[in-house]
Amino acid sequence: MTTVRIRLLWHKQAQFAGFLLAEKLGLARRSGVEIVCEGLDFNMKHVAAVLSGATQMSVASPAHILESRAPEKLRFILTIQQESPLVYPARKTKGFTKPTDLKNGKIGVWPGHEDLELRWMLQRAGLAPDAVERIAMPDTVGPFLKGDLTSAQMTNYHELHVVEKALGHDALTIFSARDYDCSLIKDGLVVARDFAAEKPAAVQAVVDAVLEGWTIAFSEPERAVEACREARPDMSDEEHRQQLADIRALAIRGATLSHGLGYPDPRHVARAAQAMAEVENKSVPCEETGDARFWQAAPEAFRGRNWA
Missing domain, CATH: 3.40.190.10 (Periplasmic binding protein-like II)
Structure with a gap:
C-alpha cells in the first residue's frame, strides 16, 4: 500500500469535502493507495510541504506554484473550484x-x-x-x-x-x-513533479478518488456533511451544508461546464503568470506547470457528468 499525503490549504472543513470523502471511504485503496489528508500547518504550508518532501501533494493554487522557490518541481493536476472565492x-x-x-x-x-x-x-x-x-x-x-x-x-x-x-x-x-477581471483561483491539487514521474499509478489513483469524492459530495451532500462533521466537529451541520453549497457554486461553472469536473484549466495558470508580470514585473515560465493527463485518464463517470 502506497501512502499519499495531501496537505490541505486550511483546516479540515467542507471546503475539502471531496478530499475528506476520498480519505474516509478509502476510495483509492482498490488501487493500492492510502490517502491521508493533513490540515493546515503554518510552519510548512501547501507547496512548501511538497517541495520539502513532507507530503506528496497539496491543495494549492497556480499562484502558489509560481511564487514558490521551485515552481519547476511542481505540477498543477486538478481543480474543483473554477472561480476565486x-x-x-x-x-x-x-x-x-x-x-x-x-x-x-x-x-x-x-x-x-x-x-x-x-x-x-x-x-x-x-x-x-x-x-x-x-x-x-x-x-x-x-x-x-x-x-x-x-x-x-x-x-x-x-x-x-x-x-x-x-x-x-x-x-x-x-x-x-x-x-x-483579475480573480485567481485558490484551490487546486498540486503534486511533486518527481513523484508524478516515479509513481504515476498512485497519482492516478488519487485523482480518480478525489473526483469520485467530489462527485459524491455534490450529488449526496449529507454524506459529505457526515465526513466534515467527523473532521471538524466544532462547526455545525448547517455551517457545513452552507459551505458545501458555496463550494458547489464555485465549482459548477466555467471549465466544469465546458470540460468536466476537476479540469485543470491552463488559463488559470496563465492568469497567475499574468498577475506576477503586472504586479511584480516578473516573467515566470509556466508552460509545463499544468498537467491534465491524470484528469484526462480519470473515469468519465466522475469527470464527464453533465453538471449543468
Whole structure:
C-alpha cells in the first residue's frame, strides 16, 4: 500500500469535502493507495510541504506554484473550484465604497504568499503598491471585527459569513477581484513533479478518488456533511451544508461546464503568470506547470457528468 499525503490549504472543513470523502471511504485503496489528508500547518504550508518532501501533494493554487522557490518541481493536476472565492469587505459606515478608498489603510492577509490577487486588484483599481499596509495574520476576521483593519482577505464560503452575521450584509462594501477581471483561483491539487514521474499509478489513483469524492459530495451532500462533521466537529451541520453549497457554486461553472469536473484549466495558470508580470514585473515560465493527463485518464463517470 502506497501512502499519499495531501496537505490541505486550511483546516479540515467542507471546503475539502471531496478530499475528506476520498480519505474516509478509502476510495483509492482498490488501487493500492492510502490517502491521508493533513490540515493546515503554518510552519510548512501547501507547496512548501511538497517541495520539502513532507507530503506528496497539496491543495494549492497556480499562484502558489509560481511564487514558490521551485515552481519547476511542481505540477498543477486538478481543480474543483473554477472561480476565486476571495472577497475583501470594508465598512460602509467608514466611507469605503471603492478600492481607492482603502488608501493608507490596513488590510489583513493570510501569511505565506496569499495576497497576489489582492495586489493585482488594487493595482488595477489605481492604487500604488505602497498605498496600503498589508498585515499577515492567520485570523483576519477577529481583527477586522474589532476595527483594527480597514479590510481583510476572506472567502465567500467561510469568513465572510462570520462577518455578515456579526455586522450585517448591508453594513459592508464587498470588494472582489472579479469586478476588475483579475480573480485567481485558490484551490487546486498540486503534486511533486518527481513523484508524478516515479509513481504515476498512485497519482492516478488519487485523482480518480478525489473526483469520485467530489462527485459524491455534490450529488449526496449529507454524506459529505457526515465526513466534515467527523473532521471538524466544532462547526455545525448547517455551517457545513452552507459551505458545501458555496463550494458547489464555485465549482459548477466555467471549465466544469465546458470540460468536466476537476479540469485543470491552463488559463488559470496563465492568469497567475499574468498577475506576477503586472504586479511584480516578473516573467515566470509556466508552460509545463499544468498537467491534465491524470484528469484526462480519470473515469468519465466522475469527470464527464453533465453538471449543468
